[in-house]
Amino acid sequence: MDFRKQKLSITEAKEMDMVQYLSLLGHEPSKIRNNDYWYRSPLREENTASFKVNRKLNRWYDHGLGEGGNIIDFGIQYFDCSVGEFLKEMNGGFSFQEPSKSFPKRKNEPEHQLKILKDVALSSHALIRYLEQRKIPVEVATRYCREVYYELNAKNYYGIGFKNDSGGFEIRNPYFKASSSPKDITTVKNASDEVAVFEGFMDFLSFKSIRENEINNTSDFVILNSLSLFEKARPFLESHKSINLYLDNDAAGQKVAREALSNSKKYNDHSKLYQNHKDLNDWLVHIGKQQKKRLGNKL
Incomplete structure (x- = not known):
């Protein structure tokens, strides 16, 4: 299959609105003065x-x-x-631009019209830049993820792919979050009597990146890929002596954690470690690389 398409021209690329493009990358202005939009630099670390x-x-x-x-x-x-x-990244054979901006969902349209075309090494x-922004070392990501090329509504896209069971x-890519069928949990088995549970794979990768230098880090892992799959994961989880929960700090995640703790003494809720943040990855992004080693001992 020929995945190549006509590239976006330099002239066309230059006409793209910088403010909108920065917003798509996750950068919003700190202040606006007439036509001037001021940001903390996306190209380096700064506070002002x-x-x-x-x-x-x-x-x-x-x-x-x-x-x-x-x-x-x-x-x-x-x-x-x-x-x-760069031109290829913006609009080459595969785009990582958000499909929903080009293809609004129609009434009664099936939720999943996504077809995997191929997967290769990252x-x-x-x-890779996106992973770096999420403070995930590429060495960790490449052990568990692939670069996935997929088709959605007759357009080709690509992103970071994390396989389920x-x-x-x-x-995931900078603009899009999706899943291909069939939907399922992901288990990482190390014949351990302890298991750690995460809602999404970015939190799992965050955990692994914090503890990447620990030789004896041989816990089993379950990545739910959707909180709705928690019940499906319970038989495997409860076959372990100890179950460590790293669920999101939102109403849904905390509700599941409370219910799990009430069902069995095997469950341990670790969300207080990142209580001022949405989830483990959000916490990791904010603490920065300097503190990873010190704070990793708390997990």
């Missing part, structure tokens, strides 16, 4: 916003770096890639 986009000119300037330019100049620095690679600059994939 010194990265400016003039929306009228559609140009950026990073005062800390003393550099600026158009969206292509930004993209090749942000993804650490060539102009050709290599995309954009996906039935052969389906959970798929």
Whole structure:
């Protein structure tokens, strides 16, 4: 199958709105003054916003770096890639742009119209950059994830794929969260009498990245891939002597944790370790790499 398509031209790429593009990447302005949008730089660590986009000119300037330019100049620095690679990432044979922005869901349309085309080793600059932003080392991600190419509504896309026990994939990229059929949990078995439970694979990867240097880290793991699959996972979970819950700090996650604790003394709720954050990955992103080793001992 030929996956190649006509590339977005340089002229077309330059016309893309920088403010909207930064928003898609997860960067929002700290302040707006007329046509000037100020950000904490996406290109480096900083506390005070010194990265400016003039929306009228559609140009950026990073005062800390003393550099600026158009969206292509930004993209090749942000993804650490060539102009050709950046154009391919934006709109090549496969796009990682959010399908829902191009294809609004129609009434009575089936929830899943996603078809996996192929999966390969992780290599995309954009996906690796996304993992770095989530504080997931690529060495950890490549042990458990694939680069998945899929079709949705007659368009081709790609993302980070995490396989479940039935052969389906959970798929993530900077703009899109989806799953392919069949939907199922993912188990990682190490013949342990202890098991750790996560709602999503980003939290599992966060746990593994924090404790990646521990030789004796041989717990079993269950990634639910959906909180609704908790009951399905219970027989496997409760075959262990100790069950450690790392569920999200939201109403749904905490409700399941409370019910589990009331059902069996085997369950242990570890969500207080990241109680001021949405989930384990959100906590990891905020504590930063400097504290990973010290805080890893608490998990």
